[in-house]
Amino acid sequence: MVDLLINLSQTPLALAMATSPWVVPTMQSIHIMSIAVIFISVLLIAMRASGYAWAGVSVRQTVARFAPWAWVSLALLALTGIVLILAEPIRELLAVSFWIKMVLLAVTIVISTRFLRGVKREAAYAEVDGPVNPGLRRNAIVTIILLVIIIFMGRFIAYDPLIWGPLSPISAIYAG
Numbered sequence: 351m352v353d354l355l356i357n358l359s360q361t362p363l364a365l366a367m368a369t370s371p372w373v374v375p376t377m378q379s380i381h382i383m384s385i386a387v388i389f390i391s392v393l394l395i396a397m398r399a400s401g402y403a404w405a406g407v408s409v410r411q412t413v414a415r416f417a418p419w420a421w422v423s424l425a426l427l428a429l430t431g432i433v434l435i436l437a438e439p440i441r442e443l444l445a446v447s448f449w450i451k452m453v454l455l456a457v458t459i460v461i462s463t464r465f466l467r468g469v470k471r472e473a474a475y476a477e478v479d480g481p482v483n484p485g486l487r488r489n490a491i492v493t494i495i496l497l498v499i500i501i502f503m504g505r506f507i508a509y510d511p512l513i514w515g516p517l518s519p520i521s522a523i524y525a526g
């Protein structure tokens with residue numbers, strides 16, 4: 351696995367991206383801006399769904415307004431994330447934080463897709479002053495907590511051996 355990643359990091363494309371003064375910083379900047387947009391969009395939907403804000407607008411209207419922003423940001427995150435991986439495959443793919451982040455992201459996408467299907471299907475979500483469902487409030491809070499942990503894990507990738515110690519395969523590379 352490590353040999354494969356070393357070979358991948360030595361391909362002309364990976365070397366060109368890793369040594370360019372623009373590719374990694376530009377991708378990181380777009381990644382960070384997309385995090386802001388996805389977090390705010392999901393937060394607004396979660397606040398409306400859990401009854402904390404936006405009374406007077408239905409959950410369905412709130413979703414119609416903000417969910418597209420969240421999906422576009424997710425696409426940009428995936429795209430810029432893949433470029434960052436190609437530029438530095440060892441740093442990313444051997445990081446424990448990276449894999450925790452990916453598993454939590456998959457869980458978040460499943461929870462969110464189920465919620466969006468429910469909003470489309472059930473008439474109660476089209477009501478402006480519909481009652482707040484406690485299950486929905488719990489789901490909204492869990493989704494926000496997951497996103498916050500994903501953000502921490504994204505930042506932790508850079509410090510993986512310091513944070514996870516011997517649990518991080520990168521520690522073994524440093525130890526030689």
Ligand code: HEM
Nearest residue numbers: 378385388427428431432434435442500501504505507508
């Ligand atoms: C498929 C989707 C994603 C992929 C492939 C991906 C991949 C990456 C990669 C490779 C890095 C660079 C880490 C480093 O070298 O230091 C990164 C950074 C980061 N990611 Fe993602 N990511 C994705 C989605 C997300 C999402 C959904 C969030 C949070 C909402 C997120 C939050 C972060 C954060 C906070 C950083 C650190 C940014 C920095 O300090 O420069 N990522 N991500």
